[in-house]
Amino acid sequence: MSLNLGVLSIQGDILENIxxxxxxxxxxxxxxxxxSVRTPDEISQVDGLIIPGGESTTIGQLSLANxxxxxxxxxxxxxxxxxxxxxxxxxxxxxxxDKVVGKIDxxxxxxxxxxxxxxxxxxxxxxxxxxxxxxxxxxPTFNGVFIRAxxxxxxxxxxxILSKFNEKIIAVKxxxxxxxxxxxxxxxxxxxxxYFVNLANTLKN
Amino acid sequence: MLPLYGERTNAKGIIxxxxxxxxxxxxxxxxxxxxxxxxxxxxxxxVTNVEQALIAQEAGAVSVMVLDKLPSEVRxxxxxxxxxxxxxxxxxxxxxxxxxxxxCRIGHVNEALVLQETDVDMIDESEVLTPADELHHIWxxxxxxxxxxxxxxxxxxxxxxxxxxxxxxxxxxxGTGNVAxxxxxxxxxxxxxxxxxxxxxxxxxxxxxxxxxxxxxxxxIVEQTAKLGRLPVVxxxxxxxxxxxxxxxxxxxxxDGIFVGSGIFNADDAQERANAIVLxxxxxxxxxxxxxxxxxxxxxxxxxxxxVKTLDLRMQDRxxxx
Numbered sequence: 001m002s003l004n005l006g007v008l009s010i011q012g013d014i015l016e017n018i019x020x021x022x023x024x025x026x027x028x029x030x031x032x033x034x035x036s037v038r039t040p041d042e043i044s045q046v047d048g049l050i051i052p053g054g055e056s057t058t059i060g061q062l063s064l065a066n067x068x069x070x071x072x073x074x075x076x077x078x079x080x081x082x083x084x085x086x087x088x089x090x091x092x093x094x095x096x097x098d099k100v101v102g103k104i105d106x107x108x109x110x111x112x113x114x115x116x117x118x119x120x121x122x123x124x125x126x127x128x129x130x131x132x133x134x135x136x137x138x139x140p141t142f143n144g145v146f147i148r149a150x151x152x153x154x155x156x157x158x159x160x161i162l163s164k165f166n167e168k169i170i171a172v173k174x175x176x177x178x179x180x181x182x183x184x185x186x187x188x189x190x191x192x193x194x195y196f197v198n199l200a201n202t203l204k205n
Numbered sequence: 206m207l208p209l210y211g212e213r214t215n216a217k218g219i220i221x222x223x224x225x226x227x228x229x230x231x232x233x234x235x236x237x238x239x240x241x242x243x244x245x246x247x248x249x250x251x252v253t254n255v256e257q258a259l260i261a262q263e264a265g266a267v268s269v270m271v272l273d274k275l276p277s278e279v280r281x282x283x284x285x286x287x288x289x290x291x292x293x294x295x296x297x298x299x300x301x302x303x304x305x306x307x308x309c310r311i312g313h314v315n316e317a318l319v320l321q322e323t324d325v326d327m328i329d330e331s332e333v334l335t336p337a338d339e340l341h342h343i344w345x346x347x348x349x350x351x352x353x354x355x356x357x358x359x360x361x362x363x364x365x366x367x368x369x370x371x372x373x374x375x376x377x378x379x380g381t382g383n384v385a386x387x388x389x390x391x392x393x394x395x396x397x398x399x400x401x402x403x404x405x406x407x408x409x410x411x412x413x414x415x416x417x418x419x420x421x422x423x424x425x426i427v428e429q430t431a432k433l434g435r436l437p438v439v440x441x442x443x444x445x446x447x448x449x450x451x452x453x454x455x456x457x458x459x460x461d462g463i464f465v466g467s468g469i470f471n472a473d474d475a476q477e478r479a480n481a482i483v484l485x486x487x488x489x490x491x492x493x494x495x496x497x498x499x500x501x502x503x504x505x506x507x508x509x510x511x512x513v514k515t516l517d518l519r520m521q522d523r524x525x526x527x
Contacts, residue, residue, distance in 0.1 A: 009246075010246070010487060011245070011246045011247050011267065011487060012243055012245060012246065012247075013242040013243060013245055014245070014246065015245075016206060016207065016242060019206050020206060023206075053242075053243050054243050054244075054245070054246075054247070054267070055243070055244075055247060055267045055268075055303055055304075057262060057265065057302060057303060058247055058265045058266070058267050058303075058483070061263075061264075061265040061483075062265055062483070062484070062487050065484065066488075086243075087243070098302040100298075100299060100302075101299070101300065101301065101302050104262075104302055106302075118302055119302065122324075123298075123304075123324045123325075123326055124236075124240050124304065124324075124325075124326035124327065124350060124351065125231070125232075125321065125324055125326075125349050125350050126231065127231065127236045127239075127240065128224070128229040128230060128231050128236070129229065129230040129231075129233060129235060129236060130224075130227055130228060130229045130230070131228070145235055145236065145239060147236060147239050147240050147243060148240070148243075148304065148326070165227070166224060166225045166227060183239060185206065186206070186207045186235055186239045186242065187206070187207075187235075188206055
């Protein structure tokens, strides 16, 4: 059976993630496809999903309007592998508040037990690149691209911390759920996308 | 993956520093163009105060653009239009969680520096304001903050990218509520992209040289853009968008997203219209959703709009030949 992966296409850098997953599938020589998915029907078909970077308030409000939020939550609870990138990690979080503005009323999936701070490293001028490591995923160094990135101040007892930058948590995993604060899809290194494709492939078979 | 064609790795805007003894890099093309990539498939809304910014955020805008007056009001007021009050920009930055952009005059380096110091997330070097320098645009490689520029043609777009623009938008004709010019500009850029791609595919390098000279840009950027078959940076539509159907049509022409200027907050149904334009931009390829969005607005409350042929002031011509 072919592996059917999706990138949530509400708002953000959807195409960039599709290209990264495609090259990960090719590099791993796995029988699989990746498409953009948006409707509840499309989402119900996929074996794994990436929620891309973008604006979490936009993605949240529109996936609520579309009926997508509900099915997403159900599928993830049933064990569908999901990779949330930046805004995507915000969407997964149980609670999120902005560094400057504080808590605002925004629809979230509330599925990952983390306490998240939006725009945690400051505004766009403070956005940065740095080398990080995801040792437990078998990725010793990775070019972390942080764009108005969030960070995590606290995690639930069953959430694994994958990486930190200057004491701030920037990547986490809980079973089928991965959240990262940086943008692997903006680099040419597909190792994190490969890890995700492998995870989805293992869970499917 | 991100096209980095034309990138200058030694640019002054790139800052390499240690953060708690860890090496970091700021202001790189990946970060500046990457920011624009996060705006894709979204709507950036022009606002003049906190109240409008909150309505925009609530509606699902991906950013707000702060101006002193909406483009249609600039048109009516005449005189010199400059960058917005810093105090208002800061108030808005403290009130919304989405990115805040602001406009500076074409070629006005110090207005742009002031906006960078204010920490806006993106600077728009905009023809809506009165140009400060008709011959030179800002050399945007000197900035750590990304800059967006308007363009009416592929030549203009590539000239701005060579100066360091991290994002392009069509110029359209701002403040008119008339989408015709934005449609013309995006179609022209698309046509020209198709032309250079077919020249590239045919292997006729001399013809690409001819085009580079005609466009007043380097051979490299023409060749790389031709190879890619699209602009190497994100390309939004702007200028005269007033209804959900306007937004959906521009998305269908291949725009990466939408800027709405006067169309929302000059209409009498701003809140509904903001919601509706966001819906139509996201779901542009689902005709029932665009219809639903269009139904949310009342045409009798749309801004009246202006026929571009009757205009005394054509903002799109500003900075166009440079």
